[in-house]
Amino acid sequence: MSYQALYRVWRPQKFGDIAGQQAITKTLRNAIVQDKTSHAYLFTGPRGTGKTSAAKIFAKAINCPHVKDGEPCNDCEICQSISQGKLGDVIEIDAASNNGVEEIRDIRDKANYAPTQAEYKVYIIDEVHMLSMGAFNALLKTLEEPPANVIFILATTEPHKIPLTIISRTQRFDFRRISPQDIISRMQYILNQKEVEFELDALTTISKAAEGGMRDALSILDQALSFSEGKLKTEDAMRITGSITQELLIEYIRALYTQQTEQGLNILHELIAEGKDPSRFVEDMILFSRDVLLYQTAQTDVLLKMGKADDEFIQLSNEVASPLLYEVIQVFNQTQQEMRLSNHAEVYLEVATVRLTQPTKPSSKRENSKNFLEEDTTSSAEISDLKKQLADMQKLIQNMAGNEGAVKHSPSKPKRSKSSLVFKVNRPSVYRVLEKATKKDLAQLKDVWPDLMNVLEASQKAIMNTSTPVAASAQGLVVTFDYDILCERATNDKLLLNTIGEYLEKVIGHKAELISVPAEQWPVIRQEFIKSMKEESADTSDTQSETFSPEDKRELETEPIVSEALKIFGEQIVKIEE
Incomplete structure (x- = not known):
């Protein structure tokens, strides 16, 4: 038989194997034990959190003749057939490729027939939000008045796309993202069963990259095992996930708050040269800055997502000031939005690095305190200076009030200050x-x-x-x-x-x-x-009378330009020259 992926081999076969969904699995087990099962369920939540696996386990448990505490035995013929997908009474449908009205009508018609082997006929409709509105309407009547011994389990990652008339006729269970601790525990169990050596930090790196999805975590673990040689190392997990070591993140933040632009750019270029994903770097920086902020506030590592509370991490949290971390999160969040629309992500990262290494606010707690003291001293000096100036102004006003009578009777006008600007006209x-x-x-x-x-x-x-x-x-x-x-x-x-x-x-x-x-x-x-025009006119009047005869003068005055000049300036000013 060919090799099967880990997430297929280690798919949960009972409710106890589903990681991180204890509230949901306990409710379903109790419903089976107490015989209070519903005719329709809606499983919602992110990808890889166990929705389809829980639906199959529920189908086995409700039909298993040897069920114990709500858990299927996984040994009987019915459990084996359901696990292998061979039982005709448990029908799994992909709504993405069967989203029409005819497919749902076919399901509705076949649901009226009694189950052949099992006690209940179970329809598992995956990605149910892909159904058309007509298909939802065809399914609505069946959910409202279902046939006996028929159970519908609807699974989706986008419940907001499902009509409320469908949701109101089902029992809804919201699967949450699986915590890193639960993912690590599951991977530890699998690796111990496979007798594979591993480093715990490697599993931590994989769990962070999985973002709450067990299927994603097992897929990454599968890749890391193929890349490693006998033992799963942290370095191997870093290479597979494209993650960045905490040491480099600390070194980068130190370059930011010490305002070493060249050092920050060198770290950035080194990461890009190693093939690290720029988007992953941005996400790691946002989460790591968030971890430092929370550790500064709570002084506990329970809430950390990216960081590990070692000596260097604690030292960094004591050195860096909160305003810089707020700015890092804000700038990198903006950079993340800009990178989605560009093919040159490294350019935006370089700009963000330069911007953060030249802050306008204090970047360390020590500088923050020092600047505060300096500002306080400066403010005190300024206040004293202003008080002195105010006292001088009050004295000046009193003197002016005493001399007001003399000023009123003074015949002289205020002179222009020597320092005032006098424009020289051309x-x-x-x-x-x-x-x-x-x-x-x-x-x-x-x-x-x-x-x-x-x-x-x-x-x-x-x-x-x-x-x-x-x-x-x-x-x-x-x-x-x-x-x-x-x-x-x-x-x-x-x-x-x-x-x-x-x-x-x-x-x-x-x-x-x-x-x-x-x-x-x-x-x-x-x-x-x-005045100058009049003087020139007087000087040339004799010459004009000798040069022009009265007839010539009248002829010149009929010219448009001359007549217009006479209208504007008058005969005494206008001088007519040939």
């Missing part, structure tokens, strides 16, 4: 714009100004928020600001000037140069420009 550039400025250009600019503000970034908008366009030509625009500092920033911000110029080029067709002027200086600059 007057030639302003004059060039004013020489060719028109009301039409200014009106067009004011129309697009609100839209221009929306285009700017937040920092640029903060500079231009108080700006107002006051003059515009085809080549430039003059904008006033309420504060000198804003003029300075607007003039020196090349990116802002380029953004405004490119936007205006798109909207109004030309890229105008922006010139900043403080609002308080604008009236003075404008008046100076008008």
Whole structure:
């Protein structure tokens, strides 16, 4: 006969063999002993926790003629036939491949026939949540009014997908995940029966990797036995499961709280080079950090899942601060979510390592206490300084109140501080714009100004928020600001000037140069420009009269540009040159 897997060879044959489900097995045994069995059961729970095995054992126990304390004898013909799957009165159905209405109708019709060999006809429907809604409806009537001597046992890993009308007609048993201690005990029994030497830490590693499933644990044990040479070692179990030794986890966390980025990355790269699964590393780190946190709180190893409370583990729990462990769990949980959507898991692990080795909070208990004392001392000094400043301010207020009358009658005005910024306006550039400025250009600019503000970034908008366009030509625009500092920033911000110029080029067709002027200086600059234009007009009036005849002058004034200039500035200012 060919080799059979351990989980098939060592499948439970009686209720006592089912690990970790004592409450359920005791209830089923008592129901058989007291003859209080139901016509329908629902077994729910994670994979590999004994649901189908319990269903077969129940089928044997309820039909075994030599049942004792609710346990089947496993020696009679009926028990042997059920164990081998040969008894026609115990029918095991996979709902994943028989999920239609016709299959369930066939079961319903055959259920009306009496059992041929056993006392009860037992239907075991595995993965029952895979049935279609029509199939559930076909099964519903049979469960509500079942034929005599027929028992239905429904097994599923997803009970939330089963209609409540089905669940309400069954006795429900929830199989829980098997504890690591129960898994280890079962594996110890099997290895002792097989006369195989083993290390206890190897079984601990396998039980952690199984995540509460006995079938998974036996499958991993099967692999580890094939890999080992005569004796099951911890190193072999580590290689098979892809787990990481506690020493490396401790070393990695030490690199985190001592802020040794290079050391943490070296450990990470070493693990990846050895072929360790990045996802397994993330899970181990989360569980190990959780164990250290619980040990810091409870000082007991009863609740530990990943860690082993040896000397190094205890020393680590005394050194590392809780905030770092909280951050490790949070960062690696986020990293786990990101890794599911990427093919470069090592990149996210490297980023998490760099982030955790450069914390913003104290990473060890000693540093935490030291920083607290420093902060306390600093706070005391700051409070004393603030009290002194408050007393000085109170004295100053009293002095100001005493001198209030003199201040009120003082004719002098407050002078500008020497340290205050005075913006120097580029007057030639302003004059060039004013020489060719028109009301039409200014009106067009004011129309697009609100839209221009929306285009700017937040920092640029903060500079231009108080700006107002006051003059515009085809080549430039003059904008006033309420504060000198804003003029300075607007003039020196090349990116802002380029953004405004490119936007205006798109909207109004030309890229105008922006010139900043403080609002308080604008009236003075404008008046100076008008005055200079009048002086130039007076100096050239004789020349103009000699150069142009009245007919020529009237002809020039009919030109659109000249007439527009006359409208804006008047005849006294406008100088007509050929």
